[in-house]
Each structure stands twice: as C-alpha cells, then as structure tokens.
Amino acid sequence: MPASPGDALARARKAYQDFFALWNDADEDIPILKQSSKGIRRTAASLTPIPRAILRSVRQFDTLGPKGLIMATKSAISWEDFLAAGEEGQRWEYVDGEVEFMSPVYLRHQAMLFVLIARFAEYRKQHPEWLCFPGDATFTMASGNLRCPDLSIVHASRFPEGKVPDAKADFPPDIVFEIISSGDTASQMARKRKDYQESGVIQVWIDPQRRLVEVVYPDRPSQYIEESQLLAIDKLPGFSLDLHAVFSV
Secondary structure, eight states, X not given: OOOOHHHHHHHHHHHHHHHHHHHHHSOTTSHHHXXXXXXXXXXXXXXXXOOHHHHHHHOOEEEEOGGGOEEEOOOOOOHHHHHTSSOTTOOEEEETTEEEEXXXXXXXXXXXXXXXXXXXXXXXXXXXXXXXXXXXXXXXXXXXXXXXXXXXXXXXXXXXXXXXXXXXXXXXOSEEEEEOOTTOOHHHHHHHHHHHHHTTOEEEEEETTTTEEEEXXXXXXXXXXXXXXXXXXXXXXXXXEEHHHXXXX
C-alpha cells in the first residue's frame, strides 16, 4: 500500500532533523564544511536582511544550527518570549506552537471597536462585575494557544480577589467580540473559532461588509442578528447593543 502524505512528511522531517544533528556534531575543520560555510556567508551577504518579525511570523524558532542556520521547532512559549516576539506597533498571537502575526486593521475597524468599548463603559456603571479588555489583552485558550480578541468580556470573579494581574490571563474570556477584517483568512478565522468553541467562549462575530452579526454559543446553534435588531447576550443581564450605531460608523 502506498505511503500516506502524512508518513512521507514524517520521514522528510526526520531526515531533516538527522541531517542537522550530523551537521552540528561535525568537525568544523573538515574542508567541505569550511567551503559550505563560505558559500552561506556569501549568499547571506547578497541578500536584503529579513526582518525578525517576518521570520517569527512563519514559525517560532528556538534552535540555531551550525554557522547560524535556523532549525524550526514547535514548543511552548514563555510569557517573556511571547512579549519579545514582535516589534512595537505589531499584533501577534501564539497558535499551535507558532507566533502568528495579525494583519494591520483599518480605521473603520477601530472606529467600530470604539463604539463597542463605549457601550460597555456604560454597561459597567450598572454591572461593575463585568470587565472589558480591548485589543492586545492576551488570554490562554484550552489548547494552550494565546489569543488577543478584538474585545474580551470577563467576569471579575475569575480573577483572584477580583484583581486584574499585570500579565496575561491563564484562562479564556467569557465573551469575545471579533470584527472581521479583509485581511482575515478563512483558515485563521476557522482556527480561532475552534479555539473559542473548545474553551467554552461565547463568540460575537461582526461582519462590516454584510452588516450582520453572528453569535456563537458553545452549547447551541449560532444566532444571526441584522443591523435593524438589538444584540443581546444571555450571559450579560440587561445588556443590549444597537447594531445600527456600530455599522453606521
């Protein structure tokens, strides 16, 4: 029976790892290694430097081979390494062992997010037990992935003594709002949805182009809400959102 694509990939990966193991253990004075090292340096000198962010967006690298060659490995990431993964002004998440950079967002995306934040600021006056975290706030999913939803809603009781830590949350949010951008790929959104679903998170997906909202509960079919309707979420008593105010931005 012919080998499956998965078997072929596993053999290729093992061969790749075996090659670099031999390379690492080899005597650097062997003529062929000296010659290859010079060739690598000449090639590297002729190339435009690749920004660290681009390398990290392909895969999280944590092992260097001989002569500076990079070996890719998938492993857990510390909070410190996660913070150092990108540059100022960038946004990134840690997904399935890789640092994944997110596309820059458009002005309308941010304007819509501001409407959401303003609504929750009003809601918290009557319900201070609910906390709102926009943008880069980082939460840990059941899978171990680190996600940064556009807007996260968390009950204060989930934090020890109700105090918000000066770090990431080691748990997922109760509710997330995601504003779909043109730069979001179907694959990225599918993986994000799966992460939220497996973590028991209520998902609110806002589609600016279709002017439609999808609410995904962990235990029931999705609900679709049009611009002319009010958005209500079962877990938030007394909360409603005028979608026309969101889409009219």
